Amino acid sequence: MKRIDGRKADEMREMSAKAGIIPRADGSGYFQIGKTVAYAAVYGPRNLYPKFLQDPQKGILRVNYNMMPFSSKGERVRPGGNRRSKELSLVIEKALLPVVNLNEFPNAVVDVFIEFPQTDAGTRCAGICAAAIALADAGVSMRDLVGAVSTGKAGDSIILDLNYEEDSAENGADIPVAMTGRKNEITLLQMDGKLSLEELQEAIQLAQKGIAQIIAVQRKALQEKYHE
């Protein structure tokens, strides 16, 4: 089976990643997959206000997802966020939470801001990939990296890393998945479309193959910064 852009079913788009691209931030990451580009910056651990939000047992992770107004393929995106960006901020936060050792900074907050100058499907996954690099770059205590990719269905085949056309195709399915690098713990799973249980299993296994490649790219980006 051949895909719209000529890829094989289990082939990812071309990727690149960098660590430490935003000098003002405590940590930052850049992750590009195909034409989707994500910047992530981490500020903190820092004091959390208003004070009643503070937790003396553990710190708080706070994620904000935002598309730049000119980033979308179609019309301008009105700045300031919407219901979609709120939900994505939430699911990205939950995707990262299991690897961050929050108990090491009680009363504090780690802010993760994710911005997209250019999008072409798979933004929440690219955002998670950039954010994991940024958290590691910031020196926030973590027990693993997290990678994410979307799998989906086109015709009768399960395919890896959907592009915009595949994502918006009718009768398809879109399944974003995030996993930790070492134990393949699933920290994000969403799905829309129609799928059998067997197909879901195949999709998760395919995602795992893709995420292994992503983790390698993330690791290389961090090593490149810190080996100098």
Place this chain on the structure above:
Amino acid sequence: MNKDLRAHTIRFLEAGTRYDGRKPLEYREISVEYGTVKNAEGSCRVKIGDTEVITGVKLVVDKPYPDTPDKGSLMVGAEFLPIANPDFETGPPGIAAVELARVVDRGIRESGAIDVHKLCITAGEKAWTVIIDICTVNDSGNLLDASALSAIAALQNAKFPEYTNGQIHYGKLTDVPLPLRDLPIEVTVFKIGKSYLVDPTIDEEKIYDARLTVAISRGGKICALQKGGDGPLFEQDIISMVEIAMEKQNELREKLEGEHE
């Protein structure tokens, strides 16, 4: 809190130097990258030292304003994104972002940079609106000059999308550029104590007395001004600061395509 920083900075400036080794009227390295964002009709990335902005142009078709039925319009927005500075927050633009966007807007509007008559499709019914969005990536000082330069570069880079039967086909760009007649450059000159400087760092931005942003057209005319900061300026300050801006604008202008000699 910044009293000592201010005293040291003034002593440095009076000796003709700054913390990072620059002279008072010296910019950091400036770079302009065109076409950074594939989904925008025009875009660029501008860096001044570590300061970085990404700016995009989107074109939409709107009904012209009733008082200018044969003209298109311009809209400039600035997003001080929280990735760029620990003090920037999510939410609607704060006063600094609003001021910056309006100062950039005035430079473009008042220089007549865009021939808005040529943006008209059908008088009274349809005209193009040019929307410039400035997004900060890293704020290491002088977002104002970086943003103003990026707005002009993004305009230069923009191409009209295909427009047929009242429909815009985003993603299918024609090779028709925007009708540009001028390329205004904005230079902001700062006064700290008795000294003037350009291209401030974050620290210098914390302790300045007054600033003056000067927009200068290609022909060397002043086309917009904005005085900022808590302190006052004398007439002689204004003259000196405009003279500095007139001289420094060439350094920024030559980073633009087609503007170097």
